[in-house]
Amino acid sequence: MATPILRWCCPGRRWVFAGIGSVSRHGRGVPTGSTSSGKRGQSSVAQQPLITAQKPRKGEREWAAVVGLEIHAQIASNSKLFSGSQVDFAAPPNSLVSFFDASLPGTLPVLNRRCVEAAVMTGLALDCHINRRSLFDRKHYFYADLPAGYQITQQRLPIAVNGSLVYSVCVGKRQSQMVTKTAGVKQIQLEQDSGKSLHDSLRSQTLVDLNRAGVGLLEVVLEPDMSCGEEAAAAIRELQLILQALGTSQANMAEGQLRVDANISVHNPGEPLGVRTEVKNLNSARFLAKAIDYEIQRQINELENGGKILNETRSFDYKLGFMPEPNLPPLLLYDSGSLPTGTDPQQVINIDQLREQLPELPRVTREKLVQQYGMLPEHSFALLNEVGLLEFFQNVIKETRAEPKKVTSWVLNTFLGFLKQQNLAVSESPVTPSALAELLDLLDRKAISSSAAKQVFQELWRSKGKTPAQIVAEKKLELMQDAEVLEQLCRSTLEAHPQVVTDVKKGNPRAINKLIGLVRRATLGRADPTVIKEVLERQLSS
Amino acid sequence: MWTRALWLGLRASAGGRRGFPSKADPQGSRRVTAELIEHLERLALVDFGSQEAVARLEKAIAFADRLRAVDTDGVEPMESVLEDRCLYLRSDNVVEGNCAEELLQNSHRVVEEYFVAPPGNISWPKLDEKEPFSHC
Numbered sequence: 084m085a086t087p088i089l090r091w092c093c094p095g096r097r098w099v100f101a102g103i104g105s106v107s108r109h110g111r112g113v114p115t116g117s118t119s120s121g122k123r124g125q126s127s128v129a130q131q132p133l134i135t136a137q138k139p140r141k142g143e144r145e146w147a148a149v150v151g152l153e154i155h156a157q158i159a160s161n162s163k164l165f166s167g168s169q170v171d172f173a174a175p176p177n178s179l180v181s182f183f184d185a186s187l188p189g190t191l192p193v194l195n196r197r198c199v200e201a202a203v204m205t206g207l208a209l210d211c212h213i214n215r216r217s218l219f220d221r222k223h224y225f226y227a228d229l230p231a232g233y234q235i236t237q238q239r240l241p242i243a244v245n246g247s248l249v250y251s252v253c254v255g256k257r258q259s260q261m262v263t264k265t266a267g268v269k270q271i272q273l274e275q276d277s278g279k280s281l282h283d284s285l286r287s288q289t290l291v292d293l294n295r296a297g298v299g300l301l302e303v304v305l306e307p308d309m310s311c312g313e314e315a316a317a318a319i320r321e322l323q324l325i326l327q328a329l330g331t332s333q334a335n336m337a338e339g340q341l342r343v344d345a346n347i348s349v350h351n352p353g354e355p356l357g358v359r360t361e362v363k364n365l366n367s368a369r370f371l372a373k374a375i376d377y378e379i380q381r382q383i384n385e386l387e388n389g390g391k392i393l394n395e396t397r398s399f400d401y402k403l404g405f406m407p408e409p410n411l412p413p414l415l416l417y418d419s420g421s422l423p424t425g426t427d428p429q430q431v432i433n434i435d436q437l438r439e440q441l442p443e444l445p446r447v448t449r450e451k452l453v454q455q456y457g458m459l460p461e462h463s464f465a466l467l468n469e470v471g472l473l474e475f476f477q478n479v480i481k482e483t484r485a486e487p488k489k490v491t492s493w494v495l496n497t498f499l500g501f502l503k504q505q506n507l508a509v510s511e512s513p514v515t516p517s518a519l520a521e522l523l524d525l526l527d528r529k530a531i532s533s534s535a536a537k538q539v540f541q542e543l544w545r546s547k548g549k550t551p552a553q554i555v556a557e558k559k560l561e562l563m564q565d566a567e568v569l570e571q572l573c574r575s576t577l578e579a580h581p582q583v584v585t586d587v588k589k590g591n592p593r594a595i596n597k598l599i600g601l602v603r604r605a606t607l608g609r610a611d612p613t614v615i616k617e618v619l620e621r622q623l624s625s
Numbered sequence: 626m627w628t629r630a631l632w633l634g635l636r637a638s639a640g641g642r643r644g645f646p647s648k649a650d651p652q653g654s655r656r657v658t659a660e661l662i663e664h665l666e667r668l669a670l671v672d673f674g675s676q677e678a679v680a681r682l683e684k685a686i687a688f689a690d691r692l693r694a695v696d697t698d699g700v701e702p703m704e705s706v707l708e709d710r711c712l713y714l715r716s717d718n719v720v721e722g723n724c725a726e727e728l729l730q731n732s733h734r735v736v737e738e739y740f741v742a743p744p745g746n747i748s749w750p751k752l753d754e755k756e757p758f759s760h761c
Contacts (some may be wrong), residue, residue: 124740160717161717161718161719162715162718162719162720165714166721166722167718167719167722168711168721168722169722175725175738176725176737176739177725177729177738177739177740178722178723178737178738179722179723180724180725180728181721181722181724182721182724182728184722184733185728187728187731191715192716193715194713194715195714195715195717196714196715196716196717197716197717198717199714206637218704227742228738241643269644280742281739282744283744287743287744288734288741288742288744289741289742289743289744289745290736290739290740290741290742291740291742292739292740293728293740367727391749407704408703408705408761409705409706409707410705410707411705411707411712412704412707412708412710412711412712413704413708413712414707414712415712429714429716430713430714432712451710456676490661506643518658527668578707
């Protein structure tokens with residue numbers, strides 16, 4: 084075997100055996116799809132915390148993790164995938180259920196055009212090959228919230244295959260650099276959502292609400308191209324932004340509109356892949372990365388302890404319970420070259436037309452921001468990462484004469500900082516784009532100093548209705564415009580502190596700051612420190 | 626309806642070594658193993674409690690096996706009898722629902738507009754597998 088190469092499997096992350104003696108499993112807290120067998124005895128490695136970026140010691144094995152994802156996104160449509168009942172999430176139980184959704188005998192599925200378009204658009208955005216002919220299947224299993232006893236899905240021949248999802252992760256010590264990564268999209272398929280079960284263990288019963296039964300889902304299967312929780316979370320985030328930009332799904336994890344299952348295995352680099360386990364139903368972005376990393380570490384610990392990874396959710400090799408959906412003919416899609424003549428346009432879906440109508444994707448929006456405003460890629464990410472922030476930024480840019488770089492800095496640092504501190508959304512901001520634009524104009528004209536500007540911003544945030552100009556006047560924050568007065572003040576300060584002057588002339592770099600501070604106090608904060616420095620230096624050298 | 630699922634299952638199973646002793650089977654390899662019975666019982670929720678039931682099952686499979694007498698070489702299998710029909714696309718409008726009262730009348734037990742079902746997955750003595758979807 085070749086000498087072990089340090090495999091950089093994840094930015095800042097090397098997987099090392101953490102020396103945990105026993106693995107504790109908290110009931111519902113950390114969902115794992117497997118149990119493991121094997122010795123769980125004393126570890127021979129001393130207890131130590133998992134330290135990232137640590138060189139593996141002699142004899143310690145390097146591990147690489149492999150993570151694949153299955154994502155279910157609820158399609159943003161008015162009605163369900165195969166029936167005309169409404170899609171909504173806050174309705175009385177079982178009020179949004181049609182006879183078909185309740186699986187009453189004699190009902191048949193009727194495909195919703197909007198759901199097909201959503202699937203095609205998503206496939207196009209992820210660079211997939213769109214299958215001109217796709218098929219529907221039934222996947223059988225028994226559960227109280229699946230009244231038909233099967234789910235209509237597209238296992239055999241889905242609507243889109245072989246695409247890719249480009250995303251970025253932060254690397255570097257300060258997490259400031261962005262590296263682009265790609266995860267393959269194995270397929271995208273249309274399928275039905277199930278109803279909701281409420282378990283009442285007290286009375287030993289399950290309460291079933293079928294409002295969600297039959298809602299259209301897009302299942303997006305990502306190839307196991309990710310190597311840790313952070314990469315998986317970043318990929319999911321980008322997919323969320325894409326779906327939201329397309330309007331095909333609101334993709335809100337907290338509301339269950341985006342659900343993720345992760346398939347995880349570990350192996351030694353250079354050796355074959357290990358046994359996969361499944362971590363199901365992750366529905367929080369923050370928890371997702373942690374849960375995946377936890378499972379990776381658990382598997383490593385188990386294997387290092389001499390145990391084995393067992394996959395319980397797939398005890399049989401073959402897939403039982405699939406059959407073609409006999410009530411639905413194949414789904415045929417067309418492009419401009421193959422459009423059938425003389426058919427009702429409502430009954431025909433043209434892929435080329437959908438491609439032309441695709442909205443701008445987040446990746447393109449970010450590139451444009453970098454090109455147009457000269458900002459760093461990570462800034463463009465930050466602007467798109469918060470709902471409404473990009474629009475806010477663009478409105479400020481429109482109204483101000485200040486440099487885009489200044490605007491970027493103020494929006495991402497000061498404005499966003501205040502929002503986060505008070506846990507507010509952009510839409511709830513007490514400061515309007517116009518107000519910030521006006522403030523930046525004052526700064527740009529050098530009517531106020533940057534420290535004064537920060538004070539004004541704080542006041543703007545607190546007291547609604549006042550304009551920056553009003554606040555500046557009230558607090559007397561205007562910069563001294565009379566150069567002569569400043570010259571005079573500097574000269575008198577120099578005269579009053581001969582010792583400091585000597586220090587400066589001797590070459591002490593910090594002495595000048597003392598002088599600047601003195602002048603600032605003398606001007607009651609109404610002079611720009613950089614200007615003061617210029618004047619002092621000029622006077623000192625003459 | 627589940628006969629087809631059984632059929633698929635049996636076709637896919639490799640011949641097992643253990644199993645219920647059965648009468649000489651014309652098709653030899655079509656022995657139904659205990660493992661397969663357990664699996665099918667879980668999937669189809671049918672109780673093959675007795676040897677008689679298993680024998681009946683094997684007879685049913687042998688009966689269906691007669692389909693093999695038809696020569697289908699070079700014939701493309703159909704998806705469904707509808708496969709050259711047009712798949713109708715419905716406009717995305719809300720036209721049904723709002724009939725909770727009607728639907729709940731079908732249920733044996735109801736609690737405040739919820740259907741009531743037994744707890745967890747359908748209870749079955751040998752069932753120790755995790756439920757396929759956990760939703761709440």
